[in-house]
Amino acid sequence: xxxxxxxxxxxxxxxxxxxxxxxxxxxxxxxxxxxxxxxxxxxxxxxxxxxxxxxxxxxxxxxxxxxxxxxxxxxxxxxxxxxxxxxxxxxxxxxxxxxxxxxxxxxxxxxxxxxxxxxxxxxxxxxxxxxxxxxxxxxxxxxxxxxxxxxxxxxxxxxxxxxxxxxxxxxxxxxxxxxxxxxxxxxxxxxxxxxxxxxxxxxxxxxxxxxxxxxxxxxxxx
Amino acid sequence: xxxxxxxxxxxxxxxxxxxxxxxxxxxxxxxxxxxxxxxxxxxxxxxxxxxxxxxxxxxxxxxxxxxxxxxxxxxxxxxxxxxxxxxxxxxxxxxxxxxxxxxxxxxxxxxxxxxxxxxxxxxxxxxxxxxxxxxxxxxxxxxxxxxxxxxxxxxxxxxxxxxxxxxxxxxxxxxxxxxxxxxxxxxxxxxxxxxxxxxxxxxxxxxxxxxxxxxxxxxxxx
Amino acid sequence: xxxxxxxxxxxxxxxxxxxxxxxxxxxxxxxxxxxxxxxxxxxxxxxxxxxxxxxxxxxxxxxxxxxxxxxxxxxxxxxxxxxxxxxxxxxxxxxxxxxxxxxxxxxxxxxxxxxxxxxxxxxxxxxxxxxxxxxxxxxxxxxxxxxxxxxxxxxxxxxxxxxxxxxxxxxxxxxxxxxxxxxxxxxxxxxxxxxxxxxxxxxxxxxxxxxxxxxxxxxxxxxxxxxxxxxxxxxxxxxxxxxxxxxxxxxxxxxxxxxxxxxxxxxxx
Numbered sequence: 001x002x003x004x005x006x007x008x009x010x011x012x013x014x015x016x017x018x019x020x021x022x023x024x025x026x027x028x029x030x031x032x033x034x035x036x037x038x039x040x041x042x043x044x045x046x047x048x049x050x051x052x053x054x055x056x057x058x059x060x061x062x063x064x065x066x067x068x069x070x071x072x073x074x075x076x077x078x079x080x081x082x083x084x085x086x087x088x089x090x091x092x093x094x095x096x097x098x099x100x101x102x103x104x105x106x107x108x109x110x111x112x113x114x115x116x117x118x119x120x121x122x123x124x125x126x127x128x129x130x131x132x133x134x135x136x137x138x139x140x141x142x143x144x145x146x147x148x149x150x151x152x153x154x155x156x157x158x159x160x161x162x163x164x165x166x167x168x169x170x171x172x173x174x175x176x177x178x179x180x181x182x183x184x185x186x187x188x189x190x191x192x193x194x195x196x197x198x199x200x201x202x203x204x205x206x207x208x209x210x211x212x213x214x215x216x217x218x219x220x221x222x
Numbered sequence: 223x224x225x226x227x228x229x230x231x232x233x234x235x236x237x238x239x240x241x242x243x244x245x246x247x248x249x250x251x252x253x254x255x256x257x258x259x260x261x262x263x264x265x266x267x268x269x270x271x272x273x274x275x276x277x278x279x280x281x282x283x284x285x286x287x288x289x290x291x292x293x294x295x296x297x298x299x300x301x302x303x304x305x306x307x308x309x310x311x312x313x314x315x316x317x318x319x320x321x322x323x324x325x326x327x328x329x330x331x332x333x334x335x336x337x338x339x340x341x342x343x344x345x346x347x348x349x350x351x352x353x354x355x356x357x358x359x360x361x362x363x364x365x366x367x368x369x370x371x372x373x374x375x376x377x378x379x380x381x382x383x384x385x386x387x388x389x390x391x392x393x394x395x396x397x398x399x400x401x402x403x404x405x406x407x408x409x410x411x412x413x414x415x416x417x418x419x420x421x422x423x424x425x426x427x428x429x430x431x432x433x434x435x436x437x438x439x440x441x442x443x444x
Numbered sequence: 445x446x447x448x449x450x451x452x453x454x455x456x457x458x459x460x461x462x463x464x465x466x467x468x469x470x471x472x473x474x475x476x477x478x479x480x481x482x483x484x485x486x487x488x489x490x491x492x493x494x495x496x497x498x499x500x501x502x503x504x505x506x507x508x509x510x511x512x513x514x515x516x517x518x519x520x521x522x523x524x525x526x527x528x529x530x531x532x533x534x535x536x537x538x539x540x541x542x543x544x545x546x547x548x549x550x551x552x553x554x555x556x557x558x559x560x561x562x563x564x565x566x567x568x569x570x571x572x573x574x575x576x577x578x579x580x581x582x583x584x585x586x587x588x589x590x591x592x593x594x595x596x597x598x599x600x601x602x603x604x605x606x607x608x609x610x611x612x613x614x615x616x617x618x619x620x621x622x623x624x625x626x627x628x629x630x631x632x633x634x635x636x637x638x639x640x641x642x643x644x645x646x647x648x649x650x651x652x653x654x655x656x657x658x659x660x661x662x663x664x665x666x667x668x669x670x671x672x673x674x675x676x677x678x679x680x681x682x683x684x685x686x687x688x689x690x691x692x693x694x695x696x697x698x699x700x701x702x703x704x705x706x707x708x709x710x711x712x713x
Contacts, residue, residue, distance in 0.1 A: 066420035067417055067420070068392065069378070071416065075409055077630070082406060156283070160285070160287070167619050168623070169617055174289075181296065181598075187296035188298070188301070191289060199281055203284060295537065386531075387529065396493065399626065403629060405626055
């Protein structure tokens with residue numbers, strides 16, 4: 001049935017696409033940073049913390065990992081105000097993304113922590129390192145190195161998952177695509193272009209992760 | 223017209239969870255069949271096939287699931303092609319799921335020691351027979367825990383079908399919220415139903431992992 | 445290592461055929477009223493998240509103004525009605541993909557949409573209005589300055605408020621009406637655009653807060669949407685709408701669902 005592609009019409013909106021993509025990048029980058037921080041803290045709590053703390057972290061991880069992100073998003077935006085916490089769409093989206101990634105990265109970092117042999121920690125003590133130094137150099141960095149691929153895969157899923165936050169009116173890339181779709185009805189062109197932008201963003205983030213890996217964990221000669 | 227959120231309403235959500243399960247089954251079976259073909263193609267003797275399939279998997283893993291759904295539902299419709307929400311969701315979830323399962327399974331197939339391949343070659347088995355009789359039976363053991371774990375993602379991922387108007391659990395929750403306006407109770411119930419479907423799978427994945435001693439592989443596969 | 449492509453193709457081909465069959469054009473599509481009668485059912489797209497036009501009743505069956513109008517069509521054609529649930533962006537695709545014979549789902553008549561589908565004469569209409577808590581004093585669009593206003597993406601109120609372009613006003617677009625209402629109830633927005641009885645629904649969920657209509661934004665009329673190039677069905681639907689206006693059936697539906705309010709005067713084209 002005669003369907004004429006009108007990529008030109010849709011591409012005319014490139015400044016808005018760019019603006020939406022920029023918010024997507026910012027949201028994802030902040031969520032990755034905060035989510036990893038939450039993940040490290042909860043993983044340490046689960047592995048080395050006192051019982052109640054370890055237990056609380058476990059409940060958090062299981063509940064988040066076994067419910068959909070969309071529902072978590074609805075909760076943060078529509079139900080938290082009942083408790084007096086009122087966040088605008090972008091902040092609510094960031095909070096939901098952080099909570100979600102926090103749970104996944106807890107599990108990933110914990111797997112890394114468990115791969116550190118107890119002997120290494122004892123060796124660190126023998127060398128006279130203090131608690132913080134041991135955690136930083138002997139436990140955390142090698143643990144993260146061990147799980148770096150899993151961690152970055154999860155980061156990419158956060159970027160891709162950010163496409164859902166348009167449901168609470170955050171004006172990121174997908175939200176703009178949906179608005180444009182209702183105005184122009186050029187669905188195929190719009191979603192094809194936005195898909196390409198997401199693919200480009202994902203590959204861009206992967207390149208950044210490779211760079212970060214090279215800086216954090218330099219290959220030693222020999 | 224407007225009513226309270228009572229037992230009748232909870233039952234409506236429980237019934238809607240059937241569609242979540244049906245959609246998950248379709249996604250898992252479709253994604254599994256295509257994923258196995260992709261996984262085998264990734265280790266096939268031909269370089270061009272390996273490169274093409276690996277590129278395809280990388281691109282799909284860089285595409286938001288929501289975009290695949292929107293493209294297939296709204297985009298393809300524009301050409302006058304009949305595609306209902308069911309088919310669009312089935313095709314989109316098959317494409318998405320297959321890319322992740324292919325990666326998990328390829329890892330497992332490759333984890334089978336090279337010596338097994340060589341032994342099969344010595345017995346004059348061809349690629350297909352080696353795969354079917356020697357490699358896959360050993361790979362399945364390793365693949366079981368991460369595959370069950372990934373099923374959790376599949377079940378939760380089906381909630382995205384709500385955004386193209388497919389009435390599964392998440393959409394039923396949204397409908398129920400329209401007539402009750404009790405978001406905490408409605409989405410709380412929806413969360414619990416998802417949890418009830420996903421948590422047993424998570425536990426099963428963890429038990430299998432412990433039983434089969436393949437914990438280290440999960441990190442790579444995720 | 446022998447690896448025969450043909451065998452793998454043998455495996456792939458049925459799977460591919462199965463996948464492609466899902467994309468094939470639907471031969472059974474009915475175009476004229478006669479074909480619908482001959483087929484023995486009329487397939488109508490509705491939206492069950494837009495009270496009082498479409499929602500679920502206490503036994504979780506579709507109900508509302510749109511559903512009553514659809515059932516009258518079935519009664520006139522003497523065929524059962526099969527409902528297909530769509531959301532607002534899914535209405536045009538449902539028609540273009542031959543999935544349904546017609547769309548009755550608060551489908552506002554606009555020239556942009558009429559480029560893709562054909563509309564019957566209006567069977568209903570409503571004004572999009574600005575709704576806010578009674579305690580908020582807003583009399584003119586200018587007073588929306590520095591306020592957060594929620595709308596449903598692509599709906600009438602979205603168009604009207606976007607066009608007003610009030611400096612400092614923050615427009616939040618939600619995917620559906622319920623989300624917009626929920627945002628209002630959660631206090632996430634200061635005001636919202638919505639249907640001209642939207643405050644009835646706000647009252648149910650509110651905790652003591654009273655809402656009222658502040659000023660009208662834009663009026664729209666709803667038509668029955670069908671595929672273009674289908675003059676016989678369009679003519680029949682126009683005749684049908686004319687008839688239910690004359691017999692008082694449309695008025696009765698309006699009174700039933702809109703707190704006793706009669707149907708507003710409807711233009712014809």
